[in-house]
Amino acid sequence: MGDKNHLLYVVTIHAILALLHFIVSDAVETLARAGGRQERWQLLRNNTGVVTMHMALTHENTVIIFDQTEAGPSQYRLHQRYNGRRCSTRSRADLKDGACYAHSVEYYIHGNNLRPLRFVSDPWCSSGSFLSNGTLLQVGGHGRGSQRIRYFRPCRDHLCNCSNRRGHCRVIDGMLRIYYCLNMIELLLLVEGMLIVTNLYLNYIPRTDLLIFLFCMTLMTRMVAETTSTLSFIFLLMVTSSSSPTVTPSFFNYQRNRVVKTFPRIPGGGFRNYPSSGSLVILPLDHQDRFQKVEVMVCGGATSGAYEAAARGRFLPALSSCGRMVITGNNHIWKMENMPRPRTMHDMLILPTGHILIINGARRGCAGWQNAATPLLRPYLYNPKKSRGQRFTVLKATRIARMYHSSALLLPDGRVLVAGGNPYNTYTFSNVAYPTELRLQAFVPDYMDRQFNDLRPGNVTVEYEGHSSGVAYGTAFTIHFWLGRRPSKDVEYSVYAPPFTTHSISMNQRLLKLRCRHTTRDGGGLMSAVLEAPSSPNVAPPGYYLLTVVNNGIPSLSQWVRFIPA
Ligand SMILES: *[C@@H]1O[C@H](CO)[C@@H](O)[C@H](O)[C@H]1NC(C)=O
Ligand SMILES: *[C@@H]1O[C@H](CO)[C@@H](O)[C@H](O)[C@H]1NC(C)=O
Ligand SMILES: *[C@@H]1O[C@H](CO)[C@@H](O)[C@H](O)[C@H]1NC(C)=O
Numbered sequence: 087m088g089d090k091n092h093l094l095y096v097v098t099i100h101a102i103l104a105l106l107h108f109i110v111s112d113a114v115e116t117l118a119r120a121g122g123r124q125e126r127w128q129l130l131r132n133n134t135g136v137v138t139m140h141m142a143l144t145h146e147n148t149v150i151i152f153d154q155t156e157a158g159p160s161q162y163r164l165h166q167r168y169n170g171r172r173c174s175t176r177s178r179a180d181l182k183d184g185a186c187y188a189h190s191v192e193y194y195i196h197g198n199n200l201r202p203l204r205f206v207s208d209p210w211c212s213s214g215s216f217l218s219n220g221t222l223l224q225v226g227g228h229g230r231g232s233q234r235i236r237y238f239r240p241c242r243d244h245l246c247n248c249s250n251r252r253g254h255c256r257v258i259d260g261m262l263r264i265y266y267c268l269n270m271i272e273l274l275l276l277v278e279g280m281l282i283v284t285n286l287y288l289n290y291i292p293r294t295d296l297l298i299f300l301f302c303m304t305l306m307t308r309m310v311a312e313t314t315s316t317l318s319f320i321f322l323l324m325v326t327s328s329s330s331p332t333v334t335p336s337f338f339n340y341q342r343n344r345v346v347k348t349f350p351r352i353p354g355g356g357f358r359n360y361p362s363s364g365s366l367v368i369l370p371l372d373h374q375d376r377f378q379k380v381e382v383m384v385c386g387g388a389t390s391g392a393y394e395a396a397a398r399g400r401f402l403p404a405l406s407s408c409g410r411m412v413i414t415g416n417n418h419i420w421k422m423e424n425m426p427r428p429r430t431m432h433d434m435l436i437l438p439t440g441h442i443l444i445i446n447g448a449r450r451g452c453a454g455w456q457n458a459a460t461p462l463l464r465p466y467l468y469n470p471k472k473s474r475g476q477r478f479t480v481l482k483a484t485r486i487a488r489m490y491h492s493s494a495l496l497l498p499d500g501r502v503l504v505a506g507g508n509p510y511n512t513y514t515f516s517n518v519a520y521p522t523e524l525r526l527q528a529f530v531p532d533y534m535d536r537q538f539n540d541l542r543p544g545n546v547t548v549e550y551e552g553h554s555s556g557v558a559y560g561t562a563f564t565i566h567f568w569l570g571r572r573p574s575k576d577v578e579y580s581v582y583a584p585p586f587t588t589h590s591i592s593m594n595q596r597l598l599k600l601r602c603r604h605t606t607r608d609g610g611g612l613m614s615a616v617l618e619a620p621s622s623p624n625v626a627p628p629g630y631y632l633l634t635v636v637n638n639g640i641p642s643l644s645q646w647v648r649f650i651p652a
């Protein structure tokens with residue numbers, strides 16, 4: 087064979103192999119679908135007005151959504167600017183003025199409606215977390231916004247008025263004492279990691295000394311991320327020295343100011359952190375080991391060189407591998423397995439059942455403007471308790487691509503809110519492969535199906551002692567719920583910390599399975615269960631959690647419960 091013929095031959099064989107692979111892997115997905123599951127997709131709104139780059143669920147059952155403020159006109163026009171000056175629909179300048187548009191909204195789950203929120207400075211690519219009183223702390227952003235720390239105090243529908251006369255609710259904007267705070271997307275992830283091993287209360291974050299410390303950590307993390315892009319993942323990460331060219335995932339004890347231990351790097355090549363954008367969760371924590379076993383799971387990401395290739399218009403296949411590692415104890419080994427497909431820019435959420443939902447994202451490329459292709463429309467469900475090879479189920483496809491700057495969030499009613507997507511720096515709707523996406527959806531897992539309603543615990547209420555505003559650590563507390571039939575042997579009680587979600591990372595997300603001391607049931611089906619609160623804030627930082635009763639795999643609607651120091 088001549089060289090040319092040989093080349094043709096090789097190319098043809100490759101094309102056939104690729105086609106075969108495609109057919110076989112599609113068959114695998116179809117097989118995995120068998121079994122009559124009833125999950126659904128709902129279109130909630132055609133237009134949220136702003137891109138859902140960041141979102142967070144408040145304990146008043148609203149969702150805070152925000153984009154960058156510098157994207158120019160959004161699809162949510164305001165009648166006036168925040169300084170009160172009118173926005174004319176006749177003036178061309180006003181039509182193009184970003185100040186005549188909202189860049190953040192608050193979404194009311196029950197009413198399925200929105201109101202605009204005001205951001206004074208740009209929160210693009212920022213981090214956030216809830217304080218113990220339910221106030222959202224949101225830090226950093228872009229430009230002037232990178233030096234900002236912001237609070238948002240959620241309030242019940244129509245019960246509170248916005249702080250601004252004109253009815254635009256304002257996110258309270260404060261100034262960080264320290265300068266040079268770049269984008270602080272990693273900030274709370276570090277806190278998260280430290281929370282596992284140290285004694286840090288989220289309340290302490292605003293303290294300047296800690297901020298400076300965290301800031302330094304963040305800066306180091308970023309510098310290394312940008313120069314070598316080798317961070318296996320961030321929330322366990324500590325850079326042993328800022329000049330070190332390599333990064334080892336480690337635990338850092340901020341009180342003793344030193345690294346406590348280091349972990350092996352995750353195998354599988356490629357990279358996991360932004361812009362490779364794998365995702366990660368802490369698998370459910372369990373009272374049975376007194377919450378002492380902490381296991382993390384990292385899935386997907388981008389292959390080495392994906393960012394550079396995307397700049398040349400080539401979108402390399404993402405990573406399909408997932409790694410699980412127990413980070414407590416002394417035996418740290420990554421256990422690897424593969425998702426049904428390669429995936430990047432996905433979100434990983436812990437469902438009330440303790441299963442992990444992998445949703446959104448793409449099959450090729452990485453994060454960044456127009457850096458990815460081939461959206462993955464099917465979520466995966468991962469059951470950590472099953473044996474390897476049996477853990478993934480491929481779920482029903484949506485029709486809406488969720489690419490860069492999309493996000494997902496668990497709602498108190500067990501659905502998953504899915505929103506956003508914008509691979510462009512402005513709102514772009516035509517002549518592009520993946521236009522700005524403003525449709526708001528809910529993914530409704532099969533456990534919500536009506537056929538399970540007779541198993542579903544109803545009307546969950548939490549009893550607080552006396553005038554207390556919460557449940558103290560390590561104490562017993564009582565909940566009530568209704569169950570028309572005898573409970574199955576397998577009733578679980580879980581509490582879930584609502585995350586702040588952006589860029590494939592659900593900061594501070596965790597689920598704890600609580601111990602039940604005993605239950606009673608009256609003739610009418612009213613159940614009472616005495617549960618044990620987590621033993622300390624090291625296990626569950628103080629604040630609001632979603633409490634769910636799961637009967638034989640079917641969850642109740644969740645109720646908020648607040649854990650407070652005694
Ligand atoms: C979205 O728009 C489509 C087409 O105009 C319409 O049929 C549908 O009812 C709308 N859905 C919602 C939730 O507004
Ligand atoms: C919650 O705590 C923060 C920080 O201490 C404070 O600024 C805010 O006003 C508090 N919110 C409420 C509702 O008490
Ligand atoms: C909110 O504003 C309305 C109308 O301005 C007023 O009647 C109501 O009392 C206010 N509510 C609160 C809680 O301040």
Ligand SMILES: *[C@@H]1O[C@H](CO)[C@@H](O)[C@H](O)[C@H]1NC(C)=O
Binds near residue numbers: 544545
């Ligand atoms: C449960 O709550 C619903 C409203 O959410 C109410 O209609 C129903 O009567 C309650 N059931 C019981 C047994 O309390």
